[in-house]
Amino acid sequence: MMRVGIIGVGTVGSHVVKILQENEDIITARSGKKIVPIMGIVKDLSKKRDINIPLSDNVDDVLENPEVDVVLELMGGVDEAYTIVKRALQNKKPVVTANKALLAYHRYELKDIAGDTPIGYEASVAGGIPIIKALREGLSANHIEAIKGIMNGTCNFILTKMMNEKAEFADVLKEAQELGYAEADPTFDVGGFDAAHKLLILASIAYGIDVKPEEILIEGIENINSEDIFFAKEFGYNIKLLTIAKKCGNKVELRVHPALVPIKQMIAKVDGVMNGISVIGDRVGETMYYGPGAGGSATASAVVSDLIDIARHTQNSPMLGFIKPLESAGLSLMNSDDIATKYYMRVKVADKIGVLSKISEVLGRHSISISSFLQKQDALKENSAVLLFSTHTCKEKDIQNALKELKGLEFVEIPPAMIRIES
């Protein structure tokens, strides 16, 4: 028997208890022993909960309880969770956590504290999809060339609706909030921060690189509008919030932003609240992993798979993928300025003679050359036009400088918008 103490019994925690109890037959057959939740820690004991395990509001009842074999951290947050997981590991209790923020900030400290004590965190990235296992074990023979993920269901739901119904961001966000797919304060999701946390966890497994969320390029989907959708459809793209990790020599690009993705790519076909992660290995080529990235039951499925691994004593694979430091080492974060990709731009201008030639001149001076171009009359304002165009590959720094310069031109009516193209 393996006895589990659960710190934080919310949606995911309740589903973990349910799975352990309702699927006891298959879990026992697969792990060779019963896995039994024996204690749950909650903040407010007076709240009614539909689970039948003893509850306490004192974490010591799990952390210092000799009967608890494994600690499940499902409380969320960074600082308090870190203290608790640290204590559990110092007491040599294996830990399973679904806490991506904790790992985005403290994964390397936790790895060092853990030593040989297992930490499972499959549930921290892409919910029910076993992407941690795939990357850490399934693709371990490969140098990872790139990871492109759709790892935020809220954003993907909104963007899918915008593409399918030519709806505007604000309207779809409201609908997502009503359906429970977006929080009242949606910033963490639509701003790309949730996806960034997940990206950093995957980047550690792929590259052994220690980076904090503040160090990487993160852009949200708030500024996508129906003109961008129009351009994307016209030229065969979907718009997705992508998390991208890419190896270029001894630099690793890490970025989260909306991107135009050719509709032929498998990752572009991941719609609605679903998640998908495409991984390019130097030996295997592209593999892709698809499924529900959130939800109590799917996330709990991943948590319980970690518990079963611990029961089987197979959680010996190194927490972040590497037993020895990578000898080719020297991998460091690429400066965002040096990102090279293709770009799409939207520039709203007064419809006057000479506008296009002035814009072309600015772009040319920044070494940016245009690939496709579309001009539309502004539906709402007379004598206004919207210029939509894509570029050949150029440097992020050049694009940013060009955007700044365009913004200052007297006939440019609102700050120009830009979306990167991932092909």
Next chain:
Amino acid sequence: MMRVGIIGVGTVGSHVVKILQENEDIITARSGKKIVPIMGIVKDLSKKRDINIPLSDNVDDVLENPEVDVVLELMGGVDEAYTIVKRALQNKKPVVTANKALLAYHRYELKDIAGDTPIGYEASVAGGIPIIKALREGLSANHIEAIKGIMNGTCNFILTKMMNEKAEFADVLKEAQELGYAEADPTFDVGGFDAAHKLLILASIAYGIDVKPEEILIEGIENINSEDIFFAKEFGYNIKLLTIAKKCGNKVELRVHPALVPIKQMIAKVDGVMNGISVIGDRVGETMYYGPGAGGSATASAVVSDLIDIARHTQNSPMLGFIKPLESAGLSLMNSDDIATKYYMRVKVADKIGVLSKISEVLGRHSISISSFLQKQDALKENSAVLLFSTHTCKEKDIQNALKELKGLEFVEIPPAMIRIES
């Protein structure tokens, strides 16, 4: 250091050697030790090979070699491979194999012989996609409700071409042979047997069920024609060779056959030589795994990941997913007669009055009701028509009886064809 002996150094074996040598840095960092191929066994020593390890034509140089820590079986075939793997395991040498036929017939014997000695076989199903790991470990908390796989690249290439170009089977098969995607004798692939071997391996992990290829329904793609493609397009389907495992109470359905799959499903979007496996778990819902199902480098990627697992001592998870026999047990193979699904039929008839009513009468008598219907004039033969229709859910046995009866009607010109619909 972990030293590997390779029995059978063909395409996959050569790629394994290449990966171990060229990706030594990452493999050592990930596994904590060097993994070194020290001996290869080949049938014909005189043949030129582009690899730099010692070769021998005597299997004892691996099996009885005290320097060999792990045996890699890449020779293929069933009987001889079984003898060799058995000897390796009896000598307590861990084994990694890519041999699906061996496992389709002998996986349970090998599991018993192995005991605690690891056997890795990730490469035996869907090449570079870590589907064995996903099913055995990633989804271990779930009762598996269904597996639907596209696991034969040859068939998927042919069907994709037929769909995209409205081409006929024989022409596309010839092209596939010229491109090296199909063997000179394509029966093993296009007849569904290769996919069936893989299905049985996955079914053991999901259900603990021991079944041989001869016991399950296997149909190939040889009889699909352009009229079927026409119907599929008209009603929003793709045609795929599907491997299906499905739990219905205490019965498990296992079958391999072409199927009409709604184009909205992710699995229907897996095109060309690529593989995809959709797995439905009772807790996680649908997850899907996509990637290259064949090819030397992709398959070798899976082989090497197994070697790394053995080096890390994480290959302790039970070979076929279960440590104890499943207690809910009693799962047995469903008789093919009892399969219930929707069906598509193609009936070529003399274009006479009363034909349709006679056919409807036959179907009705067998409890089959029609859902969609299309009639086409035969392009090649005057006074002939092709009736294309789909049914509501009915029983395989009723369909088979109806097909037999229709075949005997004087105005039915060639034996009617049937494709199952998976929605």
